[in-house]
């Protein structure tokens with residue numbers, strides 16, 4: 001894959017940046033996310049997490065199972081505070 | 092991995108990595124940090140990053156003030172950005188008891204040389220944060236030199252600096268048990284073999300308890316779940332951490348623009364549960380919508396939980412252990428371990444090196460639980 005291919009579209013993170021992070025010793029989705037913000041955009045990694053996990057697997061020789069996915073945490077999708085607070089109905 | 096070392100540190104959170112750095116900086120470089128998972132995977136990586144000097148007892152205020160002094164030049168010292176910002180802390184009073192306690196706190200803090208102000212609701216909105224709902228707020232204390240930083244980045248920066256000085260950091264290496272003979276530490280047994288050492292620093296957060304048990308030491312620390320949430324990023328519009336002890340709530344806007352915040356359930360039971368709850372999400376949203384109505388339109392994008400490692404007096408356990416020479420404790424931070432880490436770790440490194448610590452930390456030794464207990468009123 002070319003270095004400038006964008007893997008996380010929400011946060012504009014490229015293949016090259018992810019490979020560099022792995023080379024620097026970051027070998028979990030959680031750490032790479034913390035450093036590059038990939039997976040923290042509006043889609044919360046639904047588009048990019050699997051791709052990033054696959055790059056980690058490729059570069060570290062571990063299986064996708066070993067890398068694992070962060071548990072799905074509520075809220076399942078972004079929701080306004082006013083709605084969560086029960087002060088407003090969902091439009 | 093090394094087979095022997097002068098000192099083994101268990102835990103790669105803010106405490107373990109910073110102690111490693113201060114030891115190495117003072118000349119003890121044959122040190123190994125053992126981390127079960129990745130760096131900052133415990134409480135540190137789940138933390139709010141708040142750094143408060145406004146405490147209600149002198150020793151706590153001093154530890155925090157000395158830590159801020161270190162934090163102020165830490166980015167330069169470690170050569171990395173840790174998002175340190177002196178954006179202040181605004182502490183809201185809602186009851187007459189709050190007001191009375193805060194006035195005492197301010198007198199004590201000013202006596203120590205901390206620049207703290209008392210603000211009226213109008214002054215809060217005019218000078219600190221225009222968007223705050225100050226209805227029912229009686230007053231607030233404000234210290235513009237209180238701060239925040241990114242705990243994940245700070246941990247990585249300490250670890251990297253320690254490594255440059257010769258410290259070994261082993262990730263994904265859980266310690267199974269600590270080894271001791273005739274009342275002296277002799278080593279640790281990990282999933283990847285044994286390291287022999289005369290000194291072990293137990294900095295494994297809530298997991299310090301089962302580890303200490305392997306050499307017959309009982310630590311009075313209980314894990315409590317604490318939840319936190321984060322919103323989508325917004326243009327930055329306020330700097331301070333805003334907290335209220337009556338609501339048990341704290342929130343701030345991080346460098347990237349998101350609002351992060353949480354509160355404590357007063358009746359949370361101890362345990363290692365780290366799942367997030369829907370009740371937290373809705374209750375925290377109500378609190379935020381009340382305190383800052385402009386946030387109603389803002390989306391929550393994530394929530395998570397971490398553990399507070401809480402002691403009976405909400406103070407950490409620091410120092411060597413009676414009965415097991417070479418066994419040092421550094422846990423029980425009770426929800427404020429990030430803000431005091433630089434100074435606590437400096438002091439612990441001095442104890443480990445046999446020097447006299449720059450501040451008296453005898454009061455934090457494990458043996459204090461043999462007597463009566465003093466409480467600080469400013470715990471969130």
Ligand SMILES: Cc1cc2nc3c(=O)[nH]c(=O)nc-3n(C[C@H](O)[C@H](O)[C@H](O)COP(=O)(O)OP(=O)(O)OC[C@H]3O[C@@H](n4cnc5c(N)ncnc54)[C@H](O)[C@@H]3O)c2cc1C
Nearest residue numbers: 102104106127133134135138139141266296397428429430
């Ligand atoms: C939601 C939340 C918000 C918080 N907000 C703040 C705040 O605003 N300001 C503040 O100052 N503090 C705050 N805290 C508290 C702060 O995060 C902690 O006090 C601090 O991070 C403790 O650091 P530590 O290094 O002692 O522990 P940890 O970060 O928990 O590190 C312990 C490490 O030990 C490792 N470990 C465990 N068992 C083993 C083993 N057997 N072998 C090897 N390694 C092991 C763990 O994987 C972990 O990485 C907050 C905490 C939470 C949960």
Ligand code: FES
Nearest residue numbers: 008010041045048
């Ligand atoms: S594509 Fe990465 S967070 Fe949306």
